[in-house]
Every structure is written in structure tokens, then in C-alpha cells.
Amino acid sequence: MLKLEKRPQPSKAYAYTTPFLAVLATMFFGGLLFMALGKNPIEAILTIFWEPLFGEFAFYYRPQLLVKGGPLILIAIGLSLGFKAGIWNIGAEGQYIVGAICGAGAGLAFYPMEAWFIFPIMILAGAFGGWVWAMIPALLKVKFQTNEILVSLMLVYVAEQLLASMSLGLLKNPEGHGFPGSRNLKDYPSAFNEEIITGSGMHWGVLAAFIAVIFAYVLLNRHMLGYSIRLTGEAPRAAKFSSVNPARLILFCLGTSGALAGLAGMFEVSGPAGQISIDFNVGYGFTAIIVAFLGRLHPVGILFAGLLMALTYIGGEIAQSNLGLPGAAIQLFQGMLLFFLLAVDLLTNYRIKLVRKEAA
Amino acid sequence: MDFSAINPALLLASLLVAATPILIAGIGELVVERAGVLNLGVEGMMITGAVTGFIVTIETGSPFLGFLAACAGGAALSFLFAVLTQLALANQVASGLALTLFGLGLSSLMGQGYVGLKPPASPKLDLPLISDIPFFGTVLFSHDAVVYFGFALVACVWATLKFTRVGLVLRAVGENHDAAHALGYKVVRMRILAILFGGACAGLGGAYISLIRVPQWTEGMTAGAGWIALALVVFASWKPWRVLLGAWLFGGVTVLQLNLQAAGFAIPVEYLSMSPYIITIVVLVIMSADKSRAPASLGRPFHASS
Numbered sequence: 001m002l003k004l005e006k007r008p009q010p011s012k013a014y015a016y017t018t019p020f021l022a023v024l025a026t027m028f029f030g031g032l033l034f035m036a037l038g039k040n041p042i043e044a045i046l047t048i049f050w051e052p053l054f055g056e057f058a059f060y061y062r063p064q065l066l067v068k069g070g071p072l073i074l075i076a077i078g079l080s081l082g083f084k085a086g087i088w089n090i091g092a093e094g095q096y097i098v099g100a101i102c103g104a105g106a107g108l109a110f111y112p113m114e115a116w117f118i119f120p121i122m123i124l125a126g127a128f129g130g131w132v133w134a135m136i137p138a139l140l141k142v143k144f145q146t147n148e149i150l151v152s153l154m155l156v157y158v159a160e161q162l163l164a165s166m167s168l169g170l171l172k173n174p175e176g177h178g179f180p181g182s183r184n185l186k187d188y189p190s191a192f193n194e195e196i197i198t199g200s201g202m203h204w205g206v207l208a209a210f211i212a213v214i215f216a217y218v219l220l221n222r223h224m225l226g227y228s229i230r231l232t233g234e235a236p237r238a239a240k241f242s243s244v245n246p247a248r249l250i251l252f253c254l255g256t257s258g259a260l261a262g263l264a265g266m267f268e269v270s271g272p273a274g275q276i277s278i279d280f281n282v283g284y285g286f287t288a289i290i291v292a293f294l295g296r297l298h299p300v301g302i303l304f305a306g307l308l309m310a311l312t313y314i315g316g317e318i319a320q321s322n323l324g325l326p327g328a329a330i331q332l333f334q335g336m337l338l339f340f341l342l343a344v345d346l347l348t349n350y351r352i353k354l355v356r357k358e359a360a
Numbered sequence: 361m362d363f364s365a366i367n368p369a370l371l372l373a374s375l376l377v378a379a380t381p382i383l384i385a386g387i388g389e390l391v392v393e394r395a396g397v398l399n400l401g402v403e404g405m406m407i408t409g410a411v412t413g414f415i416v417t418i419e420t421g422s423p424f425l426g427f428l429a430a431c432a433g434g435a436a437l438s439f440l441f442a443v444l445t446q447l448a449l450a451n452q453v454a455s456g457l458a459l460t461l462f463g464l465g466l467s468s469l470m471g472q473g474y475v476g477l478k479p480p481a482s483p484k485l486d487l488p489l490i491s492d493i494p495f496f497g498t499v500l501f502s503h504d505a506v507v508y509f510g511f512a513l514v515a516c517v518w519a520t521l522k523f524t525r526v527g528l529v530l531r532a533v534g535e536n537h538d539a540a541h542a543l544g545y546k547v548v549r550m551r552i553l554a555i556l557f558g559g560a561c562a563g564l565g566g567a568y569i570s571l572i573r574v575p576q577w578t579e580g581m582t583a584g585a586g587w588i589a590l591a592l593v594v595f596a597s598w599k600p601w602r603v604l605l606g607a608w609l610f611g612g613v614t615v616l617q618l619n620l621q622a623a624g625f626a627i628p629v630e631y632l633s634m635s636p637y638i639i640t641i642v643v644l645v646i647m648s649a650d651k652s653r654a655p656a657s658l659g660r661p662f663h664a665s666s
Contacts, residue, residue: 004449004663006663088453090457136641140641140644140645144645144648145648146641146644146645146648147594147644147648149400149453150587150590150591150594150640150641150644151641151644153584153587154584154587154591154637154638154640154641155637155641157583157584157634157637158634158637158638161630161631161633161634162630162634164630165628165630165631168630169628286461289457289461290458290461293454326469326472328465328466328468328469328472328579329465329469330465331461331464331465331468331469332462332465332466332469333465334461334465335458335461335462335463335464335465335466336462338454338457338458338461338462339440339444339455339458339462342444342448342450342451342454342455342458343443343444343448343450345448345450346448346449346450349449350449
């Protein structure tokens with residue numbers, strides 16, 4: 001009979017290997033899924049994980065890795081701070097949308113003026129928008145102990161309606177012949193989030209993501225606030241006895257994750273997406289939850305997890321056009337990854353022992 | 361703007377219809393939470409139920425089989441959650457989120473060939489005589505069987521929790537799992553059964569949306585109903601009858617805003633569509649002042665280490 005025995009301390013070795021185990025398990029069961037859909041599983045897996053990096057058209061796909069990974073990493077870094085302390089912001093999608101609306105709105109307010117300060121103002125506006133949206137659940141939790149999970153999630157639906165309203169109303173392109181959607185920021189140089197190195201996919205948002213990784217690392221390892229976050233998550237009782245202020249922690253974690261999600265939205269709307277439109281958001285805010293866990297809530301882990309997840313997005317698109325694999329299959333594939341990740345975590349905290357049944 | 365287009369009897373009747381999915385999903389989640397488990401995957405289970413119910417109804421032509429399949433589909437998905445949280449002792453919040461993300465992907469994959477089809481209509485349970493009573497007949501007695509099943513379910517859950525041994529054990533497991541374990545009750549088994557029940561209810565609620573309320577299949581059609589059902593449990597302070605009350609409130613808001621949209625009310629459509637979610641937040645704020653009723657072991661993992 002199998003029996004679980006709690007480890008006195010989480011196993012370090014397993015903490016590092018379980019993400020790889022989860023990815024392998026997902027590939028295996030994902031392969032089965034693709035087989036059930038009538039595709040060659042090995043070909044499908046290779047298309048998703050190999051083609052974008054080393055295939056024939058890799059020169060086109062590699063920059064996409066940064067374009068898609070940037071927002072995922074930026075959002076996931078913010079989320080991981082809260083998740084570490086048991087503060088669950090799952091409404092990053094909403095903060096992402098509001099950040100994009102505020103950023104684009106701030107830029108378009110200056111149209112058609114050209115000036116160097118417009119883009120920095122947009123960055124501030126985007127971060128502010130996301131921050132405000134996240135402060136709603138934060139303040140409600142601090143003041144009324146309202147569940148931040150439900151409130152932040154409800155605000156995603158509110159933000160989606162706000163997005164629709166903006167692209168049909170206030171921010172609608174006056175020269176757009178009545179089509180919904182704002183002016184395209186690609187045609188407005190002062191507000192356009194240009195690639196820093198042409199053809200690399202490296203835009204200002206990706207740079208911001210890398211900076212966020214470094215900041216989070218320093219915060220968690222070298223700073224008192226980061227220590228409080230880790231203490232609250234790992235030993236809530238000890239945190240209560242030491243001088244950790246829970247309200248401050250909630251405001252900081254939710255606020256930071258909101259601001260980073262808002263930034264991600266702003267960089268996306270001013271760069272790769274180009275405009276505010278009804279279907280602007282594609283679920284980065286939710287996928288970032290998977291990224292945060294896949295990276296084991298560690299900044300460097302999240303960096304790699306974000307790139308891997310970006311790979312599944314790109315590979316999924318290739319598989320969609322080349323093999324006719326349904327787009328939803330990739331979404332399912334990503335969900336599966338989170339499942340396996342949570343399941344194999346068992347090995348980190350418990351030892352599995354084979355015991356012979358004794359006579360009672 | 362034309363308010364005369366809004367017929368109060370039809371409004372109340374459609375309120376009951378709008379309330380049914382979240383009522384059924386909510387009462388299922390209530391049982392799960394009373395057993396001490398927080399399953400945030402209601403949205404994922406609902407949409408899986410919606411799509412399985414829809415597919416089976418289209419293929420067999422029988423809404424009844426469709427609803428049964430929806431229950432099975434929701435329960436099957438919740439079994440994944442049960443394995444993760446009860447056997448692999450994974451974090452419940454994260455597992456619930458995983459369930460939702462997985463369910464959304466699974467449902468859109470399964471439902472691909474079924475977009476735009478129309479399911480056979482579910483028969484209305486027309487009670488002869490009393491459905492002809494002028495106002496009340498329309499409001500109360502001209503619905504499909506699932507609406508009445510929802511009421512019966514609330515009554516059953518209430519009675520089971522309050523008067524039976526199973527209910528007592530379930531509540532013991534939810535309030536203090538260590539004490540329940542010491543008394544020899546099977547904590548993990550009880551919780552897995554509760555999770556499966558919650559999954560079946562969520563699946564049924566989802567199928568009600570795709571088969572009767574809308575009725576057709578579109579991706580992501582539950583649109584947050586699962587999360588509203590979760591909020592409903594908090595609103596109800598974990599008491600079955602209050603779930604009914606809450607479901608009517610949310611059903612009422614939904615129906616009212618839809619009617620106002622149709623009547624061309626001066627507020628833009630998008631802001632009216634926001635209202636159910638905003639009201640949910642407002643209600644959560646009001647209700648969260650009283651935390652005393654939450655089951656004491658809610659969300660805490662159990663491992664019989666001794």
C-alpha cells in the first residue's frame with residue numbers, strides 16, 4: 001500500500017525538477033490528446049516546441065517569443081508576489097485591459113501633437129490604470145475583509161464591458177468610417193511602442209519585464225518587505241507575532257501586480273496590438289497565473305516559464321495553420337500543464353512510501 | 361424609452377429562469393464548502409456541463425439524457441479536482457483556478473462542431489388548471505422541470521444538512537477535520553463525495569444555460585455565472601435557503617438590465633451589462649462583515665499524518 005509521509009522540509013531537489021516533470025507529463029498526455037484528435041502526436045509536439053525555435057521559419061517566430069513572453073512575464077511577476085503571501089489576485093486580465101485603456105487614452109489625448117514626453121506619460125497612465133483597478137479589491141479586503149478572489153475576478157467582466165464601451169464610444173477612431181476601435185497607434189510615432197532593436201521583438205515592454213524580474217529578485221531576497229511577503233506565506237502565525245502589517249502587504253501586493261498588469265496592457269496596445277478594440281484582450285492575465293506557478297513563484301523561474309508559455313502560444317498557432325489542430329486544444333494543453341504541476345508538487349512536500357499492511 | 365413593453369408577470373417568470381443556473385451551481389458549491397473544501401472551479405465545471413449536455417441532447421434528441429450527461433461531465437471534471445486536492449494535497453485555490461482554465465479549453469474544443477445548432481426544446485411542465493391562474497400562473501407554474509428541481513434541491517440539501525446523520529458528519533468534517541478524523545469518520549471520502557456532488561450540480565446548472573436559457577452553444581457562454589455562484593455562497597452565509605434568495609436577487613438584476621436594454625433605456629448597453637457583476641461586488645462587501653458562519657476548516661488541506 002502506498003502511504004504519504006510529510007517531509008520535515010520541502011525537498012530542494014524536487015522543487016527544481018517538478019516543473020520539468022510536469023512539462024514532460026503534459027507533453028505525453030497532450031500527445032495522447034492530439035492523437036485522439038486524429039493528428040500524429042510526435043509531429044504535433046515537435047511543431048509546438050521545435051518549429052518556432054529551430055524550424056525553417058524560425059527567424060520569423062523567434063522575435064515573437066519575446067513579444068508574447070513579455071506581457072506574460074510582466075504580469076506573472078506581479079501575481080507571484082501576492083501568491084507567495086496568500087493574496088490571490090486573479091483579475092490581472094481586467095487590470096491589463098484598464099491599463100491599456102488608460103495608456104492609449106493618455107496618448108490619444110495628445111493626438112496629433114508629436115513630443116518626446118507622450119510615451120512616458122502613457123507608461124505612467126497605464127501603470128496607474130492597472131493599479132487603480134487592483135486597488136478596488138485591495139481596499140475592499142483591507143476595509144471589509146471582502147474576498148479578493150471574487151472581487152478581482154468580477155472586475156474582469158466589468159473591464160471587458162468598459163473596453164467595449166471605449167472602443168465603440170470615447171476612444172473610437174473619428175476617421176474610422178464607423179468601425180469600432182481606436183486610432184492605430186502605429187501611425188502615431190510619439191505614442192508607438194517601437195522595437196528597441198529592429199527585428200528582435202524586443203520592445204519597451206519586454207525590457208520592462210526583464211527589469212521587473214530583477215526588481216522582484218532583489219525585493220524577495222534582499223529587502224525587508226520581500227521577507228515579510230515570504231514569511232506571511234510560509235508561516236502566517238510567525239508573521240502575526242512579528243511586526244508584519246497585513247493591510248500594508250495586501251495593498252502592496254495587489255497594487256504592484258495591478259500596476260505591472262496595467263503596464264503590460266499599455267505596452268501591448270501601443271505596440272503589437274496597435275489599437276483599442278473590442279477583442280483586444282486574449283487571456284494573458286489568466287495564462288500568467290499558469291506562468292507564475294510554472295516558475296514556482298520565483299522571479300528567474302517565471303522568466304523561463306513565460307518564455308516556455310510563449311512558445312506554446314506560437315507553436316500552437318503554427319500547429320493550427322499547418323496541422324489543422326484546433327486553437328482550443330492549445331488552451332487545453334496549457335490548462336493541463338497547471339494540473340500536472342500542482343499534482344507533482346506532492347513529491348516536494350511528501351515522501352511516498354510503500355508499506356506492507358499490518359494485522360490490526 | 362418604453363417601459364410599457366416590460367410585462368411584470370413575464371419579468372418575474374424570466375427571473376426564475378435566470379436564477380436557476382446559479383441557484384443549482386450555488387447549492388452544489390455550498391455543500392462542497394460545508395465539507396471544508398473551497399472549489400474555485402465552478403465556472404469550468406459549469407461550462408463543461410453546458411457543452412456535454414448540449415452535445416448529448418443534439419445527438420440523442422433527448423434533453424433529459426442531456427441533463428444527465430451534464431451532471432456526469434461536471435462530476436468527472438470535479439473528480440480531477442478531488443484527486444488533486446484530496447489525494448495529492450495540492451493547493452485548493454490554485455487547483456480550482458486550474459480546473460476553470462482547463463474546463464474553458466476543454467469545452468471550446470468539444471463544442472467546435474456544435475456552434476449555431478439549435479437543441480430540441482425542453483418540454484414545459486404545464487400544470488393544467490393552476491398555470492391558467494392569471495398572474496401567478498405565468499410567474500410560478502409555467503416552467504420547465506429543472507426550475508422546480510432547483511427548488512427541490514435546495515429543500516433536500518437543507519433537510520439533509522439539518523436532520524440527517526450524513527449531514528451532521530459532513531458539517532463535522534467541514535468544521536474540524538481533525539476531530540472528525542479522530543471520531544473515525546472518513547474525512548477524505550466525505551470530501552470527495554461532496555466535491556462530486558458539487559460538480560454534478562455545476563454541470564446541471566451549466567446545461568440549463570445552453571439548453572433552455574439561451575438555448576445554443578457559444579464559447580465561454582457561462583460568462584462568469586460560475587463565479588457569481590461562488591459569490592452566492594458567501595452571500596448566503598453558507599445557509600441553503602439564503603442561496604435561493606441570492607439567486608433571485610442576481611436573476612432579477614440580470615433580467616431587469618436585459619429588459620432595460622431592450623426598452624432602449626438611456627444608459628449605454630455596456631454599462632447595463634456590467635451591473636450584475638458590480639452588484640455582486642457590492643453584495644459581497646455588505647455580507648463579508650459577518651465571517652462567523654464560514655466553515656472553520658474551509659480551504660485547509662487534511663492529511664491523516666498520525
